[in-house]
Amino acid sequence: MDLRGKNRNRRNSGRRPVRKNGSESGYRKTGNRGGGHGRIRGRNAKAGILLLTVLTAALILRACLWSGEYHVDVDASEPEIDVQLLDVNPYSRPGIQSDGITGIVIHYTANPGSTAQENRDYFNGLQYSQETSASSNFIVGLDGEVIQCVPTWEIAYASNERNHDTVSIEVCHPDATGKFTEDTYGSLVQLTAWLCVKFGLSQDDVIRHYDVTGKNCPKYYVEHEDAWEAFKDQVGQAIQKTAEAGS
Numbered sequence: 001m002d003l004r005g006k007n008r009n010r011r012n013s014g015r016r017p018v019r020k021n022g023s024e025s026g027y028r029k030t031g032n033r034g035g036g037h038g039r040i041r042g043r044n045a046k047a048g049i050l051l052l053t054v055l056t057a058a059l060i061l062r063a064c065l066w067s068g069e070y071h072v073d074v075d076a077s078e079p080e081i082d083v084q085l086l087d088v089n090p091y092s093r094p095g096i097q098s099d100g101i102t103g104i105v106i107h108y109t110a111n112p113g114s115t116a117q118e119n120r121d122y123f124n125g126l127q128y129s130q131e132t133s134a135s136s137n138f139i140v141g142l143d144g145e146v147i148q149c150v151p152t153w154e155i156a157y158a159s160n161e162r163n164h165d166t167v168s169i170e171v172c173h174p175d176a177t178g179k180f181t182e183d184t185y186g187s188l189v190q191l192t193a194w195l196c197v198k199f200g201l202s203q204d205d206v207i208r209h210y211d212v213t214g215k216n217c218p219k220y221y222v223e224h225e226d227a228w229e230a231f232k233d234q235v236g237q238a239i240q241k242t243a244e245a246g247s
């Protein structure tokens with residue numbers, strides 16, 4: 001597990017900027033020098049067709065790049081949450097009040113096939129095993145179930161130096177790729193969107209553990225930057241959907 005919090009990883013405090021890989025290419029205006037009107041019209045028509053072709057190709061390419069992702073239809077309403085708070089203890093729920101929440105941090109369990117319940121029980125058991133300090137505010141399971149372990153106004157041990165001002169979400173995954181199931185993904189989008197609305201945040205305030213410490217967590221979203229951007233877009237759409245419904 002990679003959830004150590006407290007003061008242990010202070011050395012890795014460099015915050016990496018989120019890389020944006022979308023390129024915006026401008027189209028150069030073609031000059032209309034020379035030739036009659038007919039020729040110009042013909043050229044414009046050709047340029048138009050070329051532009052359409054390029055745009056269509058770009059859209060198809062984008063769709064192909066994202067073909068491994070899910071497009072779920074959720075809003076930012078409160079998801080069903082199974083509240084199973086951990087016992088207050090020094091290893092997973094210190095009972096310390098958070099500062100104002102300024103971000104949501106996404107993690108993966110790094111334990112393929114493990115369930116939300118197993119991860120919650122592991123966190124709670126740390127008070128006895130004392131093997132490490134770890135926890136998270138929420139866990140999203142393989143079937144999309146959501147368990148809350150630590151209140152949002154209390155610190156969890158998940159995101160190192162951002163523990164004090166963020167809410168953390170651990171996400172279960174079926175295999176070593178770290179990719180989430182569609183059910184998990186849908187719940188994660190909704191939970192994240194709901195938390196954003198609750199704390200007055202936007203999708204731009206949603207970060208990966210990687211963005212805090214450079215750790216390969218959540219693995220799939222560190223290795224697939226486009227999928228990470230798509231996830232954040234979906235969170236933004238869910239927030240938008242609820243805002244529109246409420247106005």
Ligand SMILES: [Zn+2]
Nearest residue numbers: 107108209217
């Ligand atoms: Zn993590």
